[in-house]
Amino acid sequence: MLPRFFIFTFLVFALFSCKEDNQEKKRITIPKDEKPKLNIHYENLSQGLFNVKTPKDVKIFLEKHPRFSAEYLEVPNAAADPKMVDFMFNLYSNPQLKSFYEESEKYINQPPYLKDQLTDLFENIKFYYPTYNAPEVNTIVTGFKFNKDISVSDSLVVISTDYFLGPKAQFRPVTYEYFLSRYDKPFIAPMIAMALSNKFNDVDPKDETMLAHMIYHGKTLYFMERVLPETPDSLLIMYPGKTVEDIEKNLDVIWGHFIDKKLFYETKPRIIEKYIGESPKISEIGEKCPGRIGRWLGWQIVRKYMKDHPDVTLQDLMADKNARKIFEESKYKPKKPTK
Template sequence: MKRLLKYFNVYVFSGSIFLIILFLNACKQTDKTSEEISNVQIDLDIYRFDREFAAASPGSIPDLKSKYPYLFPSQFPDSIWIAKLTDTIQVELSDEVEKAFGDFEEETNDLESLFQHITYYFPKFKTPKVVTVTSDVRYNDRVILADTLLMLGLDNYLGADHHFYKSIQRYIAAGLDKQYLTSDVASAIAKKVLKYPRNRSFLSRMVYYGKELYIKDKVLPSISDAQKIGYTLEEMEWSMNNEEQIWRYFVEKELLYSTDAKLDRRFLDPAPFSKFQLELDSESPGRLGRYMGWQIVKAFMEKNNLTLKQLLNLPADEIFKKSNYKPRK
């Protein structure tokens, strides 16, 4: 018996040493990757049009039009822009953005890090010129990425409880906070490298959004998972605590391979809550299908040694089958 215990202890000790070695090797690889990313050279130009317009006079409008022609549609005369300089709402928008962002230094650092990570994983990516604007709180267009131009409507990031957002539904206003700015930019970029699935199954669309969130895992390693998916901390905790029940519902109701378009509205599209058609609905956050797709993709990548670009080209069904996904309990 003593000899058996001796061998058992040696086995456990050896196993522990093996796990420690694996952990240390993983740390070394992570450190090496972080160092390589920090050395990526990018040219990031940020133009504060919102500040320039706020400080403009009628006489400087022609110069602004010359510098930012895409912000001044030709069908509008200069009198429109001159009147806007003193418009009460425009002046208040500019003042509130200035209070919230100031010199934009923190956000500039965050964007620089984001673009370094994106360039590392997608070497052909060209860092866009960034132009900050006020957009009359057009929150659906708060981030616009067009070729080599990225426009950020900063008046859409003043905080969920800002008085500008009182008439906006609470679940939408919750995302109008600057903590989500770089995450929104990453989403815009992810949509450029991801192809929306032709397969109409619920699983395919879940995994599509899961890929988008996994891209954020790689290019935004310093922000929280809640920020990546656009949840509050409480919503993120609810999702994690109920992951097993969510998955059981999807499986038991045979939703994974369903092509019912209503599932998008219930579990994928922005909404105040997910629609299980159960009493717990009001407690749940929206877009839980995206959250579950994320967990499937993460489980797959933990078990398969693939690059990020290789992952993006794989069909959802293959990712799901090879993930051996098991929900946390």
């Protein structure tokens, strides 16, 4: 069965190439006069937590933020948990964490970079889905103590901003190198858009083929490009710009591998994970072929399908569970690169 919900831990990339701008597909943008205007609730929780003087202050804070407790801390009544209260009091009394917080504020919240990015994202989603209600947004610095970079639900998004301070940060999370390179602020909005897309992305639970996974992720990425139309492909797929260029140059080889190995209708989870899941490379195709290449191919199939079916709306696409139909009607076949 395809995944229905994502909590993102260890996702994003730091440096991307401006060269990709020349390759960017023509995006569908929303006219400014048609975009709904939203005033999202955006709260920096760290400001309150660094002002606590006693454990009782922490308890009062947690009582005022029950959704944060339930969804990010995963402790439904954290204010009544003495261990959690004491832990958070000690954590936010640490002067080193306060220094980390100040670094985070300068990089992400001054000027209000993140709030502007997310407001634009939520407004674009509401344009396509008029009944959509934007979630509240909380930011917090945690010192990586809760092992969670972003938590996303229909009602609340919590961002641990200290994960996203880029390669020059004084502290960085411990993870795989190819994951670590993604932790920077340009990737926060794409990560949230990816998580929010799950609400709209219908699937056929009986279809467990590689193709179903490819189209699922292709629909996700297409949703992301529609609600973040100014964001380069490299940020949406979370590849370096040079990697995208290399894929374009070798697309016929990649496509040929999928054809030769009869991968589209493969159902073995281990093989599907090899081409869809996270990994630094797929050596079966080539030493420079990045992980998740099946998602990228699914994106190109969906793009071709939508280009050839201008009457199909974004809502229609996301509600379509028939991966095989999308694949066959796209008639997608990569062009051989020009020498």
